[in-house]
Amino acid sequence: MDDRYNPEKVESRWQEYWEKNRIFRASEDESKKKYYLLEMFPYPSGKIHMGHVRNYTIGDVVARYKRMNGYNVLHPMGWDAFGMPAENAAIDNKTHPATWTYQNISTMKGQLKRMGFSYDWEREVATCKPDYYRWEQWLFLKMLEKDMVYRKESYVNWCEHCQTVLANEQVEDDSCWRCGEMVQQKKLFQWFFRITDYAEDLLIHCDKLPGWPEKVTLMQKNWIGKSTGSEISFKIETDACNAPCNDTSCKSKESNKDINKTQIKEDYIKVFTTRPDTLFGATFMCLAPEHPLVESLSKGTEQESAVAAFVDKISKQERSSSSIEKYEKEGVFVGAWCINPANGRRMPIYTANFALMEYGTGAVMSVPAHDQRDFDFAKKYNLDIVVVIQPKDRETLDPSTMIEACPDPGVLVNSGKYNGMDNFEAMDKITSWLEKEGLGKKTISFRLRDWGISRQRYWGTPIPVIHCESCGVVPVPESDLPITLPEDAHLLDNGGSPLPTLDFFKQAACPKCGRTDAKRDTDTMDTFVESSWYFVRYCSPHCSNAMFDKDAVKYWMPVDQYIGGVEHAILHLLYSRYFMRVLNTLGLIDFKEPFTNLLTQGMVLKETLKCPEHGYLFPEEAKISDGKASCTKCGKDVEIGRVIKMSKSKKNVIDPNDLLNKYGADITRLFCLFASPPEKGLEWNDDGVEGCYRFINRVWRLAALCMDIAKDVKAYNGPLAELSYSDAKKLYTKAHQTIKKVTDDIEGSFHFNTAISAVMELVNAMYSIELNAASSEEVKSVALFCIEHIILLLSPIVPHFAEEVWELMGKKSGTITEQSWSSYREDALVTDEILVVVQINGKLRSKFAIDANSSDELIQKTALADEVVQKYIEGKDIKKVIVVKKKLVNIVV
RNA sequence: GCCUGGGUGGCGGAACUGGUAGACGCAAGGGACUUAAAAUCCCUCGGAGCAUAGCUCUGUACGAGUUCAAUUCUCGUCCCAGGUACCA
Numbered sequence: 012m013d014d015r016y017n018p019e020k021v022e023s024r025w026q027e028y029w030e031k032n033r034i035f036r037a038s039e040d041e042s043k044k045k046y047y048l049l050e051m052f053p054y055p056s057g058k059i060h061m062g063h064v065r066n067y068t069i070g071d072v073v074a075r076y077k078r079m080n081g082y083n084v085l086h087p088m089g090w091d092a093f094g095m096p097a098e099n100a101a102i103d104n105k106t107h108p109a110t111w112t113y114q115n116i117s118t119m120k121g122q123l124k125r126m127g128f129s130y131d132w133e134r135e136v137a138t139c140k141p142d143y144y145r146w147e148q149w150l151f152l153k154m155l156e157k158d159m160v161y162r163k164e165s166y167v168n169w170c171e172h173c174q175t176v177l178a179n180e181q182v183e184d185d186s187c188w189r190c191g192e193m194v195q196q197k198k199l200f201q202w203f204f205r206i207t208d209y210a211e212d213l214l215i216h217c218d219k220l221p222g223w224p225e226k227v228t229l230m231q232k233n234w235i236g237k238s239t240g241s242e243i244s245f246k247i248e249t250d251a252c253n254a255p256c257n258d259t260s261c262k263s264k265e266s267n268k269d270i271n272k273t274q275i276k277e278d279y280i281k282v283f284t285t286r287p288d289t290l291f292g293a294t295f296m297c298l299a300p301e302h303p304l305v306e307s308l309s310k311g312t313e314q315e316s317a318v319a320a321f322v323d324k325i326s327k328q329e330r331s332s333s334s335i336e337k338y339e340k341e342g343v344f345v346g347a348w349c350i351n352p353a354n355g356r357r358m359p360i361y362t363a364n365f366a367l368m369e370y371g372t373g374a375v376m377s378v379p380a381h382d383q384r385d386f387d388f389a390k391k392y393n394l395d396i397v398v399v400i401q402p403k404d405r406e407t408l409d410p411s412t413m414i415e416a417c418p419d420p421g422v423l424v425n426s427g428k429y430n431g432m433d434n435f436e437a438m439d440k441i442t443s444w445l446e447k448e449g450l451g452k453k454t455i456s457f458r459l460r461d462w463g464i465s466r467q468r469y470w471g472t473p474i475p476v477i478h479c480e481s482c483g484v485v486p487v488p489e490s491d492l493p494i495t496l497p498e499d500a501h502l503l504d505n506g507g508s509p510l511p512t513l514d515f516f517k518q519a520a521c522p523k524c525g526r527t528d529a530k531r532d533t534d535t536m537d538t539f540v541e542s543s544w545y546f547v548r549y550c551s552p553h554c555s556n557a558m559f560d561k562d563a564v565k566y567w568m569p570v571d572q573y574i575g576g577v578e579h580a581i582l583h584l585l586y587s588r589y590f591m592r593v594l595n596t597l598g599l600i601d602f603k604e605p606f607t608n609l610l611t612q613g614m615v616l617k618e619t620l621k622c623p624e625h626g627y628l629f630p631e632e633a634k635i636s637d638g639k640a641s642c643t644k645c646g647k648d649v650e651i652g653r654v655i656k657m658s659k660s661k662k663n664v665i666d667p668n669d670l671l672n673k674y675g676a677d678i679t680r681l682f683c684l685f686a687s688p689p690e691k692g693l694e695w696n697d698d699g700v701e702g703c704y705r706f707i708n709r710v711w712r713l714a715a716l717c718m719d720i721a722k723d724v725k726a727y728n729g730p731l732a733e734l735s736y737s738d739a740k741k742l743y744t745k746a747h748q749t750i751k752k753v754t755d756d757i758e759g760s761f762h763f764n765t766a767i768s769a770v771m772e773l774v775n776a777m778y779s780i781e782l783n784a785a786s787s788e789e790v791k792s793v794a795l796f797c798i799e800h801i802i803l804l805l806s807p808i809v810p811h812f813a814e815e816v817w818e819l820m821g822k823k824s825g826t827i828t829e830q831s832w833s834s835y836r837e838d839a840l841v842t843d844e845i846l847v848v849v850q851i852n853g854k855l856r857s858k859f860a861i862d863a864n865s866s867d868e869l870i871q872k873t874a875l876a877d878e879v880v881q882k883y884i885e886g887k888d889i890k891k892v893i894v895v896k897k898k899l900v901n902i903v904v
Numbered sequence: 905g906c907c908u909g910g911g912u913g914g915c916g917g918a919a920c921u922g923g924u925a926g927a928c929g930c931a932a933g934g935g936a937c938u939u940a941a942a943a944u945c946c947c948u949c950g951g952a953g954c955a956u957a958g959c960u961c962u963g964u965a966c967g968a969g970u971u972c973a974a975u976u977c978u979c980g981u982c983c984c985a986g987g988u989a990c991c992a
Contacts, residue, residue, distance in 0.1 A: 015943090054992050094992065167990075178990040226908055230987075233907050332988045336905035459989090466990065537990070578986060580908075613909090614986065654984080660991065685929070686916055692909090692985060699916060699930045706929080708943090765918070768928035775928090778945095848924045853973045855924055893972055899923050903972050 012718070012819055016711045018675020022811040026127055034828055035129040037085040039566040046082035047567050048074045049546055049606075051575030051583075052089045055115035056096055059122045060664035061683070061695055062576065062615040062657045068680045069612060069689050069761060070574045071128045075807035076757055078129075079832040085567050087549040088123065088130040090116050092139035093471045093538045095178055096659065101470075101502040108470040109498060112139060122667065127676045127811055129828075134552045138541035143548065144472040145493030146558040147540060151475060152486050153597055159205050162484065165463055166330055169197035175507035176467040179331050180660070189506060195327045201465035201534070202474060206589045210235050210457045212603075213588055222608030224690070227580045234581050236458025240285035241442045243376065243451040245296060245349040247278045247308070248357065280304060280349055280360070283371030283456050286378065287445070288437040290353045291426035292399035293376040294389070296360045297342060299368035300325040305345055308360060312346025318362060325364050340365050340388055352450045353441070354427065363388065371456050379416065380408065386416035399425050400434050462586065464537040469500060469508040471535025479521035479529040488522050494531070508533065542583055543590035546570055546605060558599070570606045577611035577690075578656065584609070610761055613692035617663040619652035627662040654694055665695050677809035678703050684763035684808060707812060709774055710801060714816045717791075717798045720784045726795040731839040738780045739793040746797045747839035749773040753804045754832070763808065770804055773797060800833045849874045850901040851883045867894045874900040 029035060039045075050070035053063055074086040090112075097108035104111070116137060123130070136143055154160045168177040172192035181188045206213075214235045217228040280296060298305050300322045309318035321343040328338060342363030349358050358376075365384055366375045379389035379396045389396050396410035402421035423429045429437050445451030465474065473494045475487040487494055497516045500509045510516060510533035521529035544558075550567040551560035575583075587605050594600045620628040622642040633640045633649045640649035657664045670679045682703040687693050727734070727743070734740045749769050756766040782794055799820070806813035806827045817827040824830075842863065847870055849857040857879040861870060871894050874880060880902065887904040894900050 051992095056992085091992070096991075176990080179988095180991045182990095230908050234988085236907095331990090332906075334988095336988090463989080468990085538992070539989095542992085576986090576992095577909080578992080581987060582989065583992080616985070656986075658991075688917085690909095691917090693916085694985095696916075696930095701931095702929045705944095712944095764916090765928080768918075771928055846924085850923080850973075853923095853971095858924070891972060893923090895923055895973095899973090901923075901972055 012715045014712070014715075016707050016812055016815075018677060018811070021815045022125075022127060022676050025811045025814045026124065028814075028826070029127075029129070029828070033133075034826070035086065035131050036133060037083065037087075037131045039563060040083050041566070043083035044081070045085065045567060046077045046572075047085045047546075047570045048077060048572050049087070049549070049570045049574070051573070051579065052091050052542070052545060053119065054091045054094055054096070055112055055119055056659040057115050057118070058664075058666050058668075059119050060615070060657050060659075061667060062664075063119075064126065064667045064679065065615055065683045065689075065693070066575060066612050067123065067126065067128055068683050069610070069763070071126075071680075072684065072763060072807040073572060073574070073757070073761065074129050075810060075828065076832065078828065079803075079807070079830060081831070085134075085549070086130055087134040087136075087552075088128070088132065089134075089136035089545060089549070089552075090138065091538065091542050091545070092116065092137045093144075093535075093541060095180075095468065095470070097470045098468065098502055098506070102504060102506060107498070107500075108502070109139065112137075112470075122671075125671060125676060126667075126680065129810075134549050136545060136548055136552050138472075138538075138545065139470070139496075141493040141495045142555070143545075144541065146548070147472050147536065147544070148475040148487075148492050148494060149489065149558060150544075150593070150597075151536070152489060152492075154204070154593060155476070155486050157597065159208070159593060159596075160202055161205065162200050162202055164198050165201050165203075166196040166326075167199055167201075167467065168329065169195045170505075171195060173505040173507070175503075175505045177506075179329075181506075182329060185329060185334075193327075194329065196330060199465070199467070201463050204462040204464055204589070204593075206462045206586075207457060207459055209589055209592050210237070210459045212592060213459075213585065216588070216604060220604065220609075223606075224609060224611055227577075227584065227609060227611055230580050231585055234459065234585065238285045238456050238458075240283055240454060240456065241287040241438075241445065241451050242281055242283055242372065242454040243287065243290065243352065243445055244279040244281050245352060245358070245376065247280060247304075247360075248348040248350055249278065280374050281372045282374045282376045283454060284376055286381065286438070287441045287451070288423065288434040289378040289381050289399050290351070290376070290441055291423075291429070292378040292380050292397045293351050293353075293358060294356065294379060294395040294397055295358050295377045296349050297363040297366045297375045297377050297385075297388070298345070298360060299366040299373040300362050300364065301368040302362070302366070302373045304360075304374075305362045308347040309345040314344055314346030317343050318345050321362060328364075335364070335367075338364055340384060340391070342388065342392070344392075352445065352448070359394070361388075361392070369460050370458060380410060380413070381416055381418055383416040383418070386413075397425055399423060462537075462589070464540055465534040466537055467508050467533075468535050469496070469502065469510055471538060472496075472540065473510075474532045474534050474536060476532045477519050477521055477529045478532060479524060479526055481526055482521055482523040482529075485521055485523045485529070491522075496535075508535075510535075539583060539586050543586045544594070546573075546587075547594070547600075561599075564600060568600070569602055569604060572608045572610065573606040574610045574612060574689075576614060576656075578614060580611060610689060612689050613687075614656035615665075616654045616692055616694045617657050617665060618654045619661045619663045621650045621652055623647055623650075627660075629662045630665065632662075657695070665697075670697060670700065674700060674704055675811075677812045678707055681707065681767065681809055685767045686764070688760070688762045688764055706771060706774070707809065709778070710798075710805070711812075711816070713774060713777060714798050714802065714820065716782065717794050718820060720782070720786065721791040721795045724788055724792040724795060726799050727789070727792040728796055728836075730836070734789060734793070736787055736789050739787070739789045742776060742780060742790075742797060743793050744839055744842060745773055745776050746793075746800060747835040750800055750804065750833045750835040751840060754835070766804075767808070770801055773801060803827070803830060803833045806830070845897050847874065847897070848899050849877060849880055850899065851880065852903060853901060856880060856883055863897070867896055870894055870897075871900060874902070 050067050074084050078084045092112050097112050100111045101108045168182050170177055170187040170192050172190045182194050186193055214237055217232045220228055309315045342361040345360045345362055347360050349360055351358055377385040379385040380398045381400055398408040398410055400421045401424045402419040408417055420434050423432045423437050442453055473496055475494045477485045479485050497513055503509055517531050517533055519529050519531045520527050547559050551563040554560045591605045592603055595603050620633045620640055622628050624645050624647055632643050640651050642649050682700045731743055752769040753766040756762045777797055802813050802816050813827045844860045845863045846860055857877050871892055884904055889904055891903040
């Protein structure tokens with residue numbers, strides 16, 4: 012045996028062995044319990060970084076652990092291979108997105124293999140391959156048939172200079188990241204999945220996912236955002252000119268006529284409100300700038316141009332939620348009024364940037380006294396504030412002295428016949444009254460919006476429809492699938508998709524009428540679509556006549572344990588849940604929830620570095636000392652940015668290759684796990700890796716020692732009571748406690764850091780006893796038991812190392828990968844003495860050891876008799892003594 | 905802004921359901937072994953103070969509160985991270 016663990020020699024040897032013997036190949040076997048362990052597949056951005064290493068190490072340990080527990084484990088890996096970075100790289104490096112992507116896949120696959128992960132590589136999928144995305148196109152057609160997809164106009168970020176659509180990430184400070192031009196919004200017809208049809212179901216099942224972290228289901232619930240309230244109709248005031256009159260030259264009459272003819276189908280504005288109880292306090296109305304009434308109501312009034320200018324300004328602004336919130340709340344009077352149905356009040360109608368067309372009805376009844384946003388708006392534009400809810404135990408609210416809105420519950424005032432009523436009761440009463448009058452009803456509204464999937468990009472799944480002037484939108488016939496992405500395309504320097512410029516792709520015959528001048532849709536799908544069903548494809552990745560093999564899916568799905576970054580808590584996980592509902596509705600599967608258990612890993616973080624000349628820098632491109640950094644290329648001062656999640660686009664990534672070259676896969680794996688528990692974020696720093704290296708070698712030497720001195724003895728695994736030496740007893744107990752601790756830590760919470768600590772403690776305990784050739788047979792055989800289980804417990808974490816030691820220890824019954832997980836004896840867990848601490852007034856003053864079976868009375872007596880305790884309680888009244896069994900005594904004096 | 909988490913020594917972290925704060929490891933300092941170095945082993949290690957075998961006070965972002973007892977529960981404040989619908 013070498014005197015030290017040699018990763019270079021050992022790791023490749025075992026990797027070859029596993030691969031050659033197809034150890035990790037999974038196949039359906041009805042006689043065995045299945046376990047589908049999945050880690051989120053990576054986007055092939057270049058090289059793997061520590062975030063990947065951490066995620067995949069966690070998964071691999073679980074996979075190996077479950078395998079040792081007798082499960083038939085499916086542990087696949089693949090590539091989320093479509094996406095924008097491939098296009099950006101193609102422009103920057105003058106390559107093709109496919110070339111770049113496949114090269115990255117090859118590099119990253121090599122790195123993953125070098126980590127020794129136990130994947131069944133025979134199931135690898137890459138979403139950019141036609142044999143994958145053809146089934147996505149197929150599903151799109153099925154969804155189209157069932158009206159689960161539709162087209163509508165919606166906005167995209169548009170750079171006029173580059174003549175291209177920008178992703179939110181490509182917009183920096185309202186400007187294009189390539190040219191700096193101010194970004195505008197452009198309306199385009201786009202495809203949407205009707206995810207809102209499942210809003211209620213997705214919401215209800217959030218509470219039926221006990222294997223998910225509560226924070227994730229909570230975030231999803233808030234994202235879906237169900238609110239119950241009322242829809243209320245406000246009559247639009249028709250001015251005097253609409254009454255019969257003889258003045259034919261009246262301008263306003265003309266314009267009103269025009270409105271009646273073309274735009275206004277009903278003369279009511281519908282709002283959604285969660286606070287119908289405050290209806291009497293509604294003093295003005297706010298419409299979303301895109302609301303159809305905004306244009307029609309303002310037309311012909313003196314506000315027309317001001318409104319048009321406002322709408323134009325808003326339409327150019329960014330539309331992401333975070334940006335919208337950034338803008339100051341503002342609005343413009345549209346030149347018309349509506350009538351509050353409760354009290355007949357004339358309410359001016361505004362259009363305001365905080366009213367969102369996507370939410371509710373696109374109109375908000377504003378109650379400034381009881382809503383902060385409305386309050387601010389009313390103050391800004393000098394609008395009336397009327398208090399209608401008076402909280403109990405608070406002085407009477409007075410609009411003239413209020414400095415903020417009061418959203419609290421209370422009793423109704425200024426509300427006609429509802430005065431004095433509790434506001435919760437009033438919600439129902441007012442809504443019922445409105446319902447009777449035909450002016451309102453109870454409604455439910457969701458924050459969740461339909462999923463827009465059209466992307467004006469090249470590197471994605473083509474949307475399989477054809478646009479024909481005669482027939483409109485025509486689905487591509489199933490037999491024509493896949494619609495393959497043309498590979499002989501060159502990315503445009505402006506970042507736009509080349510697809511609309513490729514006539515051979517774009518031109519198509521209409522499948523319905525045969526017209527030869529029809530046009531193929533040149534948009535591709537959002538890449539979240541691919542990742543919403545890849546885990547189903549893994550069950551039968553080579554199935555060529557269907558999206559998946561039903562039996563294989565029935566056997567493997569749902570995923571038993573899903574592991575991935577918490578960054579995906581909402582979008583990816585919600586879309587995947589939605590997709591399973593679609594497949595379920597289409598009768599393709601019989602379950603709805605894809606992931607039974609979920610572990611969301613915390614992000615691996617690193618500061619960003621930005622050089623004024625070279626932009627973002629990789630960590631190795633900057634020299635850092637004393638909190639200052641300089642660029643290795645130009646020497647200029649580098650701005651050290653915030654500590655954020657590792658991502659290729661910000662270049663704050665750590666390539667694991669340096670660690671792998673120096674320490675090998677096992678120590679890298681061990682260190683990643685030891686550094687912190689998985690759910691916690693981790694600011695990257697490899698300072699502790701040396702300790703892991705030392706630990707592995709301590710175990711290595713310990714194994715060598717045991718083999719040397721205990722050649723002729725067998726490992727002891729009998730009852731604790733049959734041991735006689737105190738060293739042997741202590742060690743034996745410690746070993747069983749360690750097995751329990753490690754098992755519990757993995758099983759309960761995946762807290763590998765504390766599991767590893769426990770093994771370290773056992774190793775330390777072995778080093779602390781006299782262990783040599785002269786030791787008793789009993790101590791030797793307990794030591795042998797310990798080292799065998801140390802290796803078994805560590806084997807999912809450091810598998811190469813464990814295989815090597817296992818083999819060197821002369822284990823003949825197969826590799827360690829195929830061994831059973833260690834089990835502990837209850838009888839060996841208990842010690843006969845316990846430590847009791849004594850507090851006086853909650854402060855620790857003394858401790859003593861006592862027989863583990865002592866009664867509370869005896870413990871209390873012993874505590875009071877304690878010498879140190881005596882000193883403290885002398886001459887004082889003992890008010891109370893609290894005994895926490897087998898642990899603590901607190902004496903209150 | 906909004907939603908969700910988090911904040912414990914010089915550092916990563918530990919502490920079961922409210923019951924010994926700092927397990928395990930890193931770094932640092934001291935020592936042993938060695939011609940030397942590496943490796944290995946041993947000791948110290950939150951802060952302050954004192955009459956220094958030890959003892960006392962203080963300490964889990966900050967400020968209040970509940971409790972015999974709070975890192976743990978409640979309220980408020982600050983800071984950091986993730987998401988915010990076209991990054992994946």
